[in-house]
Amino acid sequence: MKFDRCKPYNNLPSLPPTIDLESRTILKKCVGAHRALASLKGAGNLIPNQAILINAIPLQEAKASSEIENVVTTRDKLYQASILPGAATDPQTKEVLRYRTALRRGYDLLKTQSISTSLLRGVCEVLLDHEVQYRTAPGTQIENKSTGEVVYTPPEGGEILREKLDRLENFIHLRDEIPLDPLVRLALIHYQFEAVHPFEDGNGRTGRILNILYLVEQGLLDIPVLYLSRYIIDHKSDYYRLLQAVTEEQEWEAWVQFMLSAVEETSAGTYRRILAIRKLLDETTALCRENLPRQIYSRELVEMIFVQPYSKISFVVDAGIAQRQTAAEYLQQLEKIGVLESRKVGREKVFIHPALLKLLSGQ
Ligand SMILES: Nc1ncnc2c1ncn2[C@@H]1O[C@H](COP(=O)(O)OP(=O)(O)O)[C@@H](O)[C@H]1O
Numbered sequence: 001m002k003f004d005r006c007k008p009y010n011n012l013p014s015l016p017p018t019i020d021l022e023s024r025t026i027l028k029k030c031v032g033a034h035r036a037l038a039s040l041k042g043a044g045n046l047i048p049n050q051a052i053l054i055n056a057i058p059l060q061e062a063k064a065s066s067e068i069e070n071v072v073t074t075r076d077k078l079y080q081a082s083i084l085p086g087a088a089t090d091p092q093t094k095e096v097l098r099y100r101t102a103l104r105r106g107y108d109l110l111k112t113q114s115i116s117t118s119l120l121r122g123v124c125e126v127l128l129d130h131e132v133q134y135r136t137a138p139g140t141q142i143e144n145k146s147t148g149e150v151v152y153t154p155p156e157g158g159e160i161l162r163e164k165l166d167r168l169e170n171f172i173h174l175r176d177e178i179p180l181d182p183l184v185r186l187a188l189i190h191y192q193f194e195a196v197h198p199f200e201d202g203n204g205r206t207g208r209i210l211n212i213l214y215l216v217e218q219g220l221l222d223i224p225v226l227y228l229s230r231y232i233i234d235h236k237s238d239y240y241r242l243l244q245a246v247t248e249e250q251e252w253e254a255w256v257q258f259m260l261s262a263v264e265e266t267s268a269g270t271y272r273r274i275l276a277i278r279k280l281l282d283e284t285t286a287l288c289r290e291n292l293p294r295q296i297y298s299r300e301l302v303e304m305i306f307v308q309p310y311s312k313i314s315f316v317v318d319a320g321i322a323q324r325q326t327a328a329e330y331l332q333q334l335e336k337i338g339v340l341e342s343r344k345v346g347r348e349k350v351f352i353h354p355a356l357l358k359l360l361s362g363q
């Protein structure tokens with residue numbers, strides 16, 4: 001019988017699929033993806049101030065992952081809003097910023113608890129900025145955004161959903177019982193989460209946050225710095241097509257390969273970006289040491305302008321680098337030697353770090 005896209009998929013099977021998931025291609029891709037991920041994990045230590053990574057890279061991830069759902073903003077608006085939370089900001093930019101907050105919330109929770117459906121519900125609540133319940137009413141469907149045609153109807157009924165989520169949660173924590181590579185599991189888990197589609201909205205983004213949290217929980221990353229949605233947005237139609245092919249044809253092989261490529265490519269890309277940040281940090285340190293007045297130069301000051309590509313006077317004060325009266329002078333000196341560029345936003349003066357901005361905005 002042909003799969004009916006308009007009928008709730010209440011027969012969605014539990015994980016793991018009953019097919020061989022260890023083809024030669026998959027095993028080979030696992031090796032490459034693990035190697036890239038391990039380099040990325042190690043690269044975290046190259047940056048002395050972890051706030052630099054934890055701020056900058058998840059913001060890129062937030063932007064790409066939200067864009068997959070047509071929640072679109074510009075880098076400029078995003079950086080500006082991230083340092084001027086009180087300023088008038090459009091709703092889409094706010095939503096992207098909340099994605100980063102949601103990712104962080106999940107990461108913080110992981111320090112005291114393991115991944116669970118209630119943790120993910122909490123993440124989704126931060127993302128959407130309102131209370132979120134598991135779906136109980138029928139009517140949620142996934143449509144093809146360009147044609148409006150229904151492509152998938154997730155399972156319906158509170159009890160069915162609960163059961164599928166419990167099983168997914170169990171699978172997330174099985175280890176030795178099912179000898180599958182953690183990256184293969186990641187692919188299975190992401191598909192399953194999307195296929196269950198537990199919430200009315202926010203499933204795509206919560207499922208992509210889950211990817212990063214899972215890597216952290218598995219010890220494959222220390223901090224949530226993988227820019228995985230970069231690959232997904234670059235291959236968006238494959239992403240949708242392959243999710244659908246799992247449902248309709250049990251085509252797991254191509255889906256797992258897709259996710260392994262995503263991990264490998266984006267780990268390598270994020271790694272290169274971290275190396276580039278490190279290099280810029282060294283060059284900027286040298287430049288500042290040479291050109292700033294002696295009483296102004298400090299390592300902390302240079303690191304501070306790497307935490308975000310946009311800075312403001314209170315950052316200098318909050319970092320304990322200077323008092324309010326002199327903090328402005330510090331940033332002006334950085335502007336004078338060509339490291340920062342100032343711009344007025346309302347009554348606030350914002351200092352942009354163009355070299356860092358360029359580096360973060362690159363592919
Ligand atoms: N055919 C499909 N089967 C299962 N999941 C899908 C399919 N097509 C898309 N998805 C998932 O559904 C997500 C969109 O769901 P939605 O709840 O609107 O997420 P968000 O609110 O984050 O926009 C997509 O990002 C993708 O992860």
Ligand SMILES: [Mg+2]
Binds near residue numbers: 202203
């Ligand atoms: Mg949506």
